[in-house]
Amino acid sequence: xxxxxxxxxxxxxxxxxSAVIKCTYSDSASNYFPWYKQELGKRPQLIIDIRSNVxxxxxxxxxxxxxxxxxxxxxxxxxxxxxxxxxxxxxxTRGADGLTFGKGTHLIIQP
Amino acid sequence: xAGVTQTPKFQVLKTGxxxxxxxAQDMNHNxxxxxxxxxxxxxxxxYYSASEGTTDKGEVPNGYNVSRLNKREFSLRLESAxxxxxxxxxxxxxxxxxxxxxEQFFGPGTRLTVx
Numbered sequence: 001x002x003x004x005x006x007x008x009x010x011x012x013x014x015x016x017x018s019a020v021i022k023c024t025y026s027d028s029a030s031n032y033f034p035w036y037k038q039e040l041g042k043r044p045q046l047i048i049d050i051r052s053n054v055x056x057x058x059x060x061x062x063x064x065x066x067x068x069x070x071x072x073x074x075x076x077x078x079x080x081x082x083x084x085x086x087x088x089x090x091x092x093t094r095g096a097d098g099l100t101f102g103k104g105t106h107l108i109i110q111p
Numbered sequence: 112x113a114g115v116t117q118t119p120k121f122q123v124l125k126t127g128x129x130x131x132x133x134x135a136q137d138m139n140h141n142x143x144x145x146x147x148x149x150x151x152x153x154x155x156x157x158y159y160s161a162s163e164g165t166t167d168k169g170e171v172p173n174g175y176n177v178s179r180l181n182k183r184e185f186s187l188r189l190e191s192a193x194x195x196x197x198x199x200x201x202x203x204x205x206x207x208x209x210x211x212x213x214e215q216f217f218g219p220g221t222r223l224t225v226x
Contacts, residue, residue, distance in 0.1 A: 001170070006153075034214065043201060043217040044154070089153055096142045096161040096207035098169055099215060101153040 002027040004092050006102025014110050019080055021105045023090035024072040030092040033066060033073050034099070038087045047088075048075070077107075085109045113137055115218035117202050123224045124192045132187040132221050134202030142205050143185035144215065145169075145177060147198040154201065160185055161207065192225045199223070 003026040013019045025033075031052035036044035050057045050064045050073065057064050063076040077084055087106050091099040118133045136143065141162050146154040146169075156169030160179040174196060176188045185204075189196060202218040 043219050045217075046214050049214065096159075096205075097167065098144050098146075098156040098159045099154075100156070100170075103151060103153040 002030060002092055002094070002100040004090060004100050004102045006090050006105060008105060009103065010106045010108070012108040012110055013080055015080055015082060017080055019075075019077045019084070019107055021075045021088055021090070021107070022072060023074070023092075023102050024070075025092040025100075026071065027092070027094060028068075028071065029094040031095075032093050033064070034091050035064060035075050036089045036091065036101075038089065038104075040086075044089060080107075080109050082109050082111065115202055115204055115216050117200075117218035117221050119221060120219065121222050123226065124189075125226050126193060128192050129188065129190050130192065131189075132200055132202075132223075133184070134186065134218055135184045136202075136204040136216070137183065138204060138206075138216065139182070140204035140206050140216075141182075142207050143179065144203040144205075145175075145185070145187045146201045146203065147171065148201060148220075149198050157187065157200075192223075194225045197223060197225045 006023045034049035037047045038044045061078045066073040087104045089104050090102045093099045115136045144159045145157040148154045155171050158177040160166045163182045178186045200221045203215040205215040206213045
């Protein structure tokens with residue numbers, strides 16, 4: 001089955017700086033890669049996703065890049081703000097059989 | 112449009128007791144999922160139903176059973192609860208059509224403690 005590794009487990013950045021979270025996956029058939037943000041006690045919420053036929057996608061301060069050859073994808077957050085503090089999860093899937101998640105990155109924005 | 116709803120929000124069980132977690136979605140999605148979330152482990156798939164009438168095991172199915180009651184509802188049953196099943200349980204739904212996979216929407220979660 002699919003295996004997703006996520007790094008780092010904790011990331012602390014100064015407000016206004018950029019944050020990068022990286023994930024690798026094992027199943028070359030995976031074709032959909034979402035990123036979720038989860039605040040304490042809340043449900044995961046999708047912030048951006050990318051499909052295997054696209055190399056990069058951007059939505060305002062958030063971008064995701066995908067390297068299919070190396071089987072890794074990354075989340076980039078620019079101009080970080082206090083409300084970006086949360087746990088971020090990457091995930092991968094090949095279809096309707098559910099998402100395989102990384103173990104999460106706790107992003108801390110220092111004022 | 113309530114999205115994905117789950118009941119109950121909280122539950123405390125004693126070892127050996129049984130219970131059913133309920134999930135419903137009103138987005139006309141084909142696929143539904145049950146995940147559990149433990150500290151430091153991310154979310155892990157327990158069971159899923161790719162379409163009405165089908166169910167399949169995920170990564171951690173032992174100790175659980177599921178029922179896809181209809182297109183809207185997907186329940187998770189613990190027949191004999193164990194302390195290792197203490198976790199937060201999330202239900203999710205999405206639409207999968209051929210090569211097009213769409214966002215999974217999550218319910219608010221059920222926080223289960225087994226004593």
